[in-house]
Every structure is written in C-alpha cells, then in structure tokens.
Amino acid sequence: MAANNSEGEYARWRQHPDRGMSARDVDAYVRNRGAFYGTASAISETIEEFIDLGCQGFMVYCNSAPKLEALQQLVALPVTANQRKRVGDA
Secondary structure, three states: OEEEOOHHHHHHHHHOHHHOOOHHHHHHHHHHHOOOEEEHHHHHHHHHHHHHOOOOOOOOOOOOOOOHHHHHHHHHOHHHHHHHHHHHHO
16 A cells, blocks of 8 residues: 555656656556555545445455554545444444
8 A cells, every 4th residue: 555645746747767666557557456545535445345335344465564653544534444343343
C-alpha cells in the first residue's frame, strides 16, 4: 500500500523515471494485482468495493516488509476502522 496526499503526488509517483514503467503500465500493474495505491480516498474506495463484494478480511503481502508508516496509514483509514468494528461485533 502506498498512500499519497493528493492526486498530483500520486501522478508524480507513478511517472517517476526510477519506476521503470510508464504511468499506464504502473496503473495496469496496480489494478491487476489488486494493490492499494493512490490517495487515501482512492484506497478507501477500493477497500469498500471489496467489502461490498463480501470480502471479510485482508492479508498484507509484500515482496519485502512494508514500512510501518504504510501499515499505520492503512489502519487509520475510516473504512478499515469500520470493518474492524463489524468483525468485532460478530
């Protein structure tokens, strides 16, 4: 997961030459893997779509250990807090 503060910041991140792919290829890669990348609101929308489709949990998988900051950002999203409450009530 990578949360960016704005659409502009996300656009700069995907277009960075060190990425080794075009912005279009980055979008396809992210979409095909079901990864959580983009602004916090975009990530929340993606999580809500999964929940609406019946997903009851998520597993964090990274090619390398995620940064603690990324995990803290994910847990802080309102949609994940609401999901934790629903699971706790069950």
